Amino acid sequence: MPTDLNPYGGVFGGWLMAQMALGAGSLASRVGKGKAVVVHATDFTFPGAMDVGDELSVYCDVTATGNTSLTIIAEGVGRERNGEGTTTVSRGTFKFVLLDEDDRPRSVRSEND
Template identity: 80%
Template sequence: MPADTNPYGGVFGGWLMAQMALGAGSLASRVGQGKAVVVSATDFAFPGAMAVGDELSVYCDVLATGTTSLTIAAEAIARERNGEATTLVAKGTFKFVLIGDDGRPRAVGVDPTLLLPKEN
C-alpha cells in the first residue's frame, strides 16, 4: 500500500523484510512445534523492485538446525498486479530460537518429515 513506500514510490525494503520474517517465523513455529523468536537477519539482497499493488509471495526453507535454533532462508517474489510476470524482489536468512513455556530456549526436536522437500 502507499504507506509502505519509500520516498521514490517503491515498496520499502523494511516492509519486505517484515513480511519475510512473518513467513519464516511461521515455518519456524511449525517445524519447531512451538514458539520461535527471530534473533538475527543476515545476507539480505533486494535484486528487484516491487510496485504498489503487486502480490507478494514468500517462500522459505530450513537451512540448518542447531540445539535450540533454526536457520531459515526466505525469498520474496512479486507478481505484477494485472499479469503473470514475477520478480525476485528480496532474499535473506533468518535465525530463530525456539522458546519454551518458561520463556527460555528449548531443544529443537524437529519432526524430520517437515524438512523434506515436497514432491509434486
C-alpha cells in the first residue's frame, strides 16, 4: 500500500522485514508447538524491488535447531500485480526462542519426542 513506501516510491525494507518475521514466526510456532519470539535477526538483503500492489509470498526453512531456539531463513518473493512475473525481493535470517506458559525459554524437543 502507499503507506508502506519509502521516499523513492519503492516498498519500504522495514515492511518487508516485518512480513518475513511474521512468516518465520508462524513456522517457529508450528515447529515448536507454542510461543516463539524473535531474539536475533541478521543477514538481510534486498536483491529486488516491489511496486505498490504487488503480492508478497514468504518462504521459510528451519536451518538450525538449538536447545531452546530455532534458526530460520526467510525469503520474500514478489509477484507482479497484473501478471505472473516473480522477483526475489528480500532474504534474512531469524533466531527464535521457544517460551513456556511463564515466558521462560523451553526445550525445542517435547517430552513425547
